[in-house]
Amino acid sequence: MDKLVYTAAAGLKGHMAAQAAIANNMANASTTGFRADRMVFEQLSISGPGLLTRQQASEEVTDADRRPGTIASTGRALDVALPGDAWISVQARDGTEAYTRRGDLQISTTGVLETGDGYPVVGANGPITVPPAQKIIISPEGSVAIIPLGAAPGDPPQQIGAIKLASPKGSDTVKGLDNLLHVRGGGVLPADPSAKLAIGSLEGSNVNLTQALVDMIENQRSYEVQANLIKEAKNMDEGSASLMRLPS
Numbered sequence: 001m002d003k004l005v006y007t008a009a010a011g012l013k014g015h016m017a018a019q020a021a022i023a024n025n026m027a028n029a030s031t032t033g034f035r036a037d038r039m040v041f042e043q044l045s046i047s048g049p050g051l052l053t054r055q056q057a058s059e060e061v062t063d064a065d066r067r068p069g070t071i072a073s074t075g076r077a078l079d080v081a082l083p084g085d086a087w088i089s090v091q092a093r094d095g096t097e098a099y100t101r102r103g104d105l106q107i108s109t110t111g112v113l114e115t116g117d118g119y120p121v122v123g124a125n126g127p128i129t130v131p132p133a134q135k136i137i138i139s140p141e142g143s144v145a146i147i148p149l150g151a152a153p154g155d156p157p158q159q160i161g162a163i164k165l166a167s168p169k170g171s172d173t174v175k176g177l178d179n180l181l182h183v184r185g186g187g188v189l190p191a192d193p194s195a196k197l198a199i200g201s202l203e204g205s206n207v208n209l210t211q212a213l214v215d216m217i218e219n220q221r222s223y224e225v226q227a228n229l230i231k232e233a234k235n236m237d238e239g240s241a242s243l244m245r246l247p248s
Contacts, residue, residue, distance in 0.1 A: 011226040015219055022216045025207045028179075032116060033102035034205035035064035035175060036212075064175035069101075069206040071198060078105040080138060081203040082165070086195035087181055089164035089188075090119035091127055097188045098180035099166055099173075101203055107136070113144065113163075119180070123161040130160060138163070140196045167192035 021037040028034040071081045080103035082088070087099035104116035113121045113128040120127035123144075130136060133146035137157050142165050145157035166189035168181065173189070176182045183189060 009230065012223065012230075015223040015226060018219050019216065019223070022212055022219060026209065026212050026216075029205050029207040029209050029212075031102075031205050032104050033069065033100060033203050034179065034207065035066065035101065035181075036205075036207045037175070038064060064181075065206055067206050069204040071201050071203050073201050075200050077200065078107075078136065078138065079103060079200055079202050080105060080163075081198040081201040082195065083198055084192075084195055085169070086165045086167050086192045087189070088115070089122040089166050090115060090180065091122055092119065092176075092178060092180055092182075096182075096186070097122055098176070098178070098182050099168070099189060100180055103197075103202055105138075113161075117179075122164050124164065125161070128161040128163065138197065138199055140199060142195070142197055163197075165192050165195035165197070166190065167195065 025036045066085075068085075071083060080088075082101060082103070087101060088103065090098055090100050092098040098119070100115055100119060102115045102117060102119075105113060105121065106116060107130050108114050108118075108120075111129050111131065113130050115121065122128070128144055130144070130146060132149050134149055134151060135147040135157075137145045137147075139145070142163035143159055144161045144163065145159045147155065147157050168189055171187075171189055172184040173181050174184050
């Protein structure tokens with residue numbers, strides 16, 4: 001009986017995590033460069049003399065649907081998209097290098113080039129800082145150049161850095177809860193010299209809303225099955241207990 005209840009409870013916990021992932025996908029259906037969450041559920045097995053043990057304890061969102069989103073033209077000079085499978089290198093909140101497909105770049109109040117969700121864009125020497133400028137120019141190869149304030153007409157742009165475009169090929173990568181791609185166990189991805197940016201364009205989310213709605217309905221039905229299993233286990237336990245009662 002304990003094994004039955006534990007199995008049902010573990011299933012309920014997994015379905016709750018799946019529901020949170022589906023809700024997160026639906027909430028980010030219009031977020032630039034978003035990759036839909038995938039779930040890794042806890043796996044259970046019987047080990048030894050009837051003992052239920054955990055083989056893998058992971059119910060966090062740890063990976064993403066790697067399919068590309070639709071690229072649309074915006075005409076904005078700081079909007080970039082990646083037609084291939086390379087990723088833009090950024091600095092995560094903990095200071096480590098991570099990767100994103102979000103290309104709606106902007107300049108922060110401190111002059112740091114960052115993504116639309118506030119992650120500093122990384123170059124060869126760390127986050128790229130942009131001095132005050134008349135114009136910022138990003139090339140398809142990722143180089144960042146400016147025309148400084150006060151420059152004379154016809155002065156050539158000055159290069160201040162280059163965005164690191166990284167390739168995940170051959171590396172073990174996972175999606176973190178921060179919606180960034182990380183190398184499993186730490187480390188960084190190698191630069192991809194063949195990667196090109198589409199300037200003045202943005203990649204949309206790859207979330208399929210129709211599929212997300214179907215997944216939510218199926219997950220809810222499966223959750224109800226697990227809940228009913230606990231209810232039946234309770235009824236069976238109460239029935240067994242009533243048989244053991246002595247008549248008064």
